[in-house]
Amino acid sequence: MRILFVGDVMGSRGRQMLTAYLPKLKSRYRPQVTIVNGENAAGGRGITGKIYKEFLQAGADVITMGNHVWDNRDIFEFIDSAKKLVRPANFPSPTTPGLGQVYVQVNQLKLAVINLQGNALMGQTLDNPFHKADQLLAQITQETKLIFIDFHAETTAEKEAFAWYLDGRVSAVIGTHTHVQTNDARVLPQGTAYLTDAGMTGAYDAVLGVQSEKSIERFLTQLPTRYVIKDNGRGVLGGCVVDLDDLNGHARKIMPVVINADHPFSFDD
Structure with a gap:
C-alpha cells in the first residue's frame, strides 16, 4: 500500500496549493490512500465544513487535525457526521465529539488512521499519547496491521520517543x-516509517505561514502581537509518501515531498 500524506494546510494559500498540486501528486505517485492535515486550514485556526468537503473533493481520503481542532466553532456543527475527519484521539473520550481513528478500505486491505497530540510544550495536557496508543492498538491490531499515525506535537524528543516506542507495532509515525x-x-529497525515533521502547506515567504513582519514584531517587542496568516505570494507544499508491506504492515520506504520555488514540481524528477 502506498500512502500520500500532506502536512498542515495553512490558510487560503495552503488550500490553493493543495487543490493545485494534490491531483498532480496523486497522478505522479499513485497512492492508494491520501491523508491531509487540515487543522490550520481555516485562517490558520481549525477547519470548516465547507473546507472539509473541498479537501475530499480535491482527493483527500482522510483529514487529520491537531491542537487547533476546536478553534473554529463551525466544527461542532459537522464533526459527528464527518466520518473522514480525525481529531486527536487522546482528548477525553466520554466528552469529546468526533473520531480519533478511522479505517480506510482499499480493496481487501484496511488502513487504520490515528491522530494523536503530544503533551510537551503544547499548552494543554491531554491523555498520555503513549498510553492512548497502547489502548487503541489493542483493538486496531485485531482489524489490521496497516496503521498510520499523525502525531501532532511540538518537540522532536517527544516525537522520536513516540516513534521508537511504537517501532514495529505501527506502519508509520x-x-x-x-x-x-x-x-x-x-x-526504524522494526519497520516503522518516521519523519519528525512533514512540513506545512501554505505561504513560502512567511514565518511558519504567518506574515514575517508580524512574527518579527513579536520577537522585537516581546508583546503579544496578533499573528496574521499570509495568504498570497509564493507557496509551499510539504508531505511524504510511505510504501507499506501489505502482509506485515511494515514500511518499506518513506520519501519526503516538498514543492516550493526552490524545489518546483516536475513529473521528470
Whole structure:
C-alpha cells in the first residue's frame, strides 16, 4: 500500500496549493490512500465544513487535525457526521465529539488512521499519547496491521520517543505541528516509517505561514502581537509518501515531498 500524506494546510494559500498540486501528486505517485492535515486550514485556526468537503473533493481520503481542532466553532456543527475527519484521539473520550481513528478500505486491505497530540510544550495536557496508543492498538491490531499515525506535537524528543516506542507495532509515525519539514525521514529497525515533521502547506515567504513582519514584531517587542496568516505570494507544499508491506504492515520506504520555488514540481524528477 502506498500512502500520500500532506502536512498542515495553512490558510487560503495552503488550500490553493493543495487543490493545485494534490491531483498532480496523486497522478505522479499513485497512492492508494491520501491523508491531509487540515487543522490550520481555516485562517490558520481549525477547519470548516465547507473546507472539509473541498479537501475530499480535491482527493483527500482522510483529514487529520491537531491542537487547533476546536478553534473554529463551525466544527461542532459537522464533526459527528464527518466520518473522514480525525481529531486527536487522546482528548477525553466520554466528552469529546468526533473520531480519533478511522479505517480506510482499499480493496481487501484496511488502513487504520490515528491522530494523536503530544503533551510537551503544547499548552494543554491531554491523555498520555503513549498510553492512548497502547489502548487503541489493542483493538486496531485485531482489524489490521496497516496503521498510520499523525502525531501532532511540538518537540522532536517527544516525537522520536513516540516513534521508537511504537517501532514495529505501527506502519508509520509522521509528525506535524512545527511547519518545517525535517531531514530525517527513515524506516526504524522494526519497520516503522518516521519523519519528525512533514512540513506545512501554505505561504513560502512567511514565518511558519504567518506574515514575517508580524512574527518579527513579536520577537522585537516581546508583546503579544496578533499573528496574521499570509495568504498570497509564493507557496509551499510539504508531505511524504510511505510504501507499506501489505502482509506485515511494515514500511518499506518513506520519501519526503516538498514543492516550493526552490524545489518546483516536475513529473521528470
